Amino acid sequence: MKVNRFKTILAAGVTLAAIGAGGVQAQTGSGAEPLGNAEHGAELWEYECAACHEMGRGAENGIGPHLTRIYGRRAADVEGFVYSDSIERMGRDGLRWTFRTLDAYIENPYALVSGTRMSYPGLPDAQDRADILAFMRQFSDMPENIPEAEPTARRIEIELPPEVLAIRGDREWGEYLASECTTCHQRDGAAMGIPSITYWPEDRFVVAMHAYKEGLRPHAVMQNVARRLDNEEIAALAAYFATIDD
Numbered sequence: 001m002k003v004n005r006f007k008t009i010l011a012a013g014v015t016l017a018a019i020g021a022g023g024v025q026a027q028t029g030s031g032a033e034p035l036g037n038a039e040h041g042a043e044l045w046e047y048e049c050a051a052c053h054e055m056g057r058g059a060e061n062g063i064g065p066h067l068t069r070i071y072g073r074r075a076a077d078v079e080g081f082v083y084s085d086s087i088e089r090m091g092r093d094g095l096r097w098t099f100r101t102l103d104a105y106i107e108n109p110y111a112l113v114s115g116t117r118m119s120y121p122g123l124p125d126a127q128d129r130a131d132i133l134a135f136m137r138q139f140s141d142m143p144e145n146i147p148e149a150e151p152t153a154r155r156i157e158i159e160l161p162p163e164v165l166a167i168r169g170d171r172e173w174g175e176y177l178a179s180e181c182t183t184c185h186q187r188d189g190a191a192m193g194i195p196s197i198t199y200w201p202e203d204r205f206v207v208a209m210h211a212y213k214e215g216l217r218p219h220a221v222m223q224n225v226a227r228r229l230d231n232e233e234i235a236a237l238a239a240y241f242a243t244i245d246d
Helices: 038-048 085-093 099-107 126-137 171-181 202-213 220-227 231-243
Strands: 032-034 153-155
Touching (some): 038 126, 099 126, 171 231, 202 220, 202 231
16 A cells, blocks of 8 residues: 555544543553554554545545444445455455454455455554554544453464474475365365465465464364364465465
């Protein structure tokens, strides 16, 4: 999302003044920490998001859907916006926008929604993402009204260790394991209601499978499949589907 204009429509008399320039600082229970700095997030929003999305009172759909009250919203649920088939399928599967799912989507849109049309490479810095999400949080329900709600708290999650991403999978083993996958996913890449996973980059495949394993991606069947696989097996499948030629 390139920046050529600032389209945010600020809700009059709300947000920054109410919360304070330091950002959302709601206290949370054990296992959580405060969300990011909303003031810095507002600056990042202008450069990272505002060219495609509006947010606030009177916001309209543009290149992307408006993001007012995004927290708690089901994916692909803004009336009048034409979504990709992939994001609509994720919405039907039960994907809702929380801090956790938004954080994953902003970090790497394709890892969470494989066929998304959002042409954004992702924001790798975790603190920058937290700051943007703190800013966006101001345009959903106010933190003080629901102090223990998930959008207020930034959950401490188990991150994917670098050594997991570094595993080089055994392609032949992956081909053996793939027999279960190919009962639904077509080897030739045809997507007849079920997304193609043929020729996926290995790192994207691994991240996607761990997203199912951790419950970020909502499809119940895929979650069960992913949870039965260990890191070596996921890497082997990634190696096979990245180079599948049959």
